[in-house]
Amino acid sequence: MTVYILRRLLLMIPTLIGVVVLTFVVIQFVPGGPVEQYIMESRAGAVGMGGEAGGGTSAYRGSQGVDPKRLEEIKALYGFDKPPLERLAQMLGRFARFDLGNSFFQNKSVWDLIVEKLPVSISLGLWTFLIxxxxxxxxxxxxxxxxxxxxxxxxxxxxxxxxxxxxxVLGVALLVVFGGQLQWFPLRGLTSANWDELSWGARIVDYLWHITLPVTAMVLGSFAVTAMLTKNAFLEEIRKQYVMTARAKGLGERQVLWKHVMRNALIPIVTGFPAAFIGAFFTGALLIETLFSLDGLGLLSYESVIRRDYPVVMGTLFFFTLIALVTKLISDLCYVWVDPRVKFD
Structure with missing residues (x-):
């Protein structure tokens, strides 16, 4: 088991490097980089966007009319005055020290942004998982x-x-019916504007009032998969010989079901707990966060891609990939914990 865990941990290193390098290469061919974003935001009259993102040697059409010296200063500000391979090597070195860098446009470190947005994603994910x-x-x-x-x-x-x-689609329908027409629930946000002024009991009610619609929209898909998986797993176990033997010995139906069948039927469900638990936090929430104006990790990643805030894009990708690899390892180890017959030899 120890050898297997060490082998899996070592395999995470080339996987992380491969994901980061591949994304970095793709970024080089995405039109409209941070330099153009900076110029477009600072000069309302800038004309269009073009060129190659992140490639420090490309000619930016959006920078026409900008003083060449000033343009070089902007490129140096974002590190685009260096060759791509050098920038890639520097980024991998930072990631090896778990330094995700700083945002180009938000004047914060990527770790600070992740920690800042994490409570919203945890709120959505935890309720979705539990329900x-x-x-x-x-x-x-x-x-x-x-x-x-x-x-x-x-x-x-x-x-x-x-x-x-x-x-x-369900979220839109819930917003229109219960948020717009009936006005039973708020249309946006995780809490009310005066949340800090409320008592603890009122805060809990206000929080649950805001979280009801987005959680309902997120629950439906995972709920259906889990229910059908549980049913099929139980049906497969109920038809096995050991269940007939237990019944023949005079055991009650409840005892057979919950003591014998449950233990074996829940193996595929229990082993999926880690992936489902972590996945509920970091996947599938982008559209819901956007729709309900919830400032979480999904919305952060989306806005970073739109604004070409590459340190946030690469940092969150590195973070999500690392979480996914660790979760996959924990899921595999759960097989041994639930069913000791499983071996990794």
């Missing part, structure tokens, strides 16, 4: 026990319809 598993797993067990009944058919219909509706 998805807290409701979907019992529902899946109930569907497996009542397979083929009217209850199973009706719940399957609702689950599949919910899964077929994209979270963003």
């Amino acid at each position: 998805s598993y807290g409701v979907a797993v019992p529902l899946g067990v109930a569907k497996a026990v009542r397979a083929g009944t009217r209850f199973d058919l009706v719940t399957t219909l609702f689950v599949l319809v919910g899964y077929a509706i994209p979270g963003f």
Whole structure:
């Protein structure tokens, strides 16, 4: 086990380097770099955008009319006065020390921006994870026990319809109906403007009031997958020989189901906990955060790409990739924890 873990940890290094290098190369061919962004923001009359992003030797059409000396100063400010390979080597050196650099436009370090936006993503992800598993797993067990009944058919219909509706479309519908027409819930933000002035009880109510619609929009997809996975896993175990033997020995149905079947049926679900838990924080929230004006990591990444804020783009990508690799390792190790028969030899 120790050798396997060390091998996986060592394999993370070339994977991280490969992801960073590939993204860096792609960035070189993206039109409109930070220099152009700076010029466009400082000169309202700038004409268009062009050239190659991040390539310090390209001629920026958007910089026409700018003093050449001033242009060189701007390039030096963003580090584009150096060759691409040198900039790549410097960036990899910083990442090796877990230094993600500083934002071009927000005057903050990338780590500070991630920490600042993380509470919003944690709020969305934690509630999505808890509700998805807290409701979907019992529902899946109930569907497996009542397979083929009217209850199973009706719940399957609702689950599949919910899964077929994209979270963003559902979010728009919730905003229009419950936020616009009925005005039961707020249209934007995670808390009210006067949140600091409220009592603790009022703060909790205000927070739950704001989080209801975005969490509902995010839950539906993962909820459907977990419910159907639980049902199929239980159906597969219920039909096995050891279940028939346990029943033949006179064990009650509840004891057979929760003591014997549950332990084996939950293996694919439990081993997916780490990935689902972390994934709920960092994936799938971009559209929801944009729609409900929630300033989280998804919105930060999107705005950084639009503004060509490359340190934030590369830093968040490095952070997300590292989290994904560690989570995948934990998921694999969970197989051994849940089922000791699994070996990594």
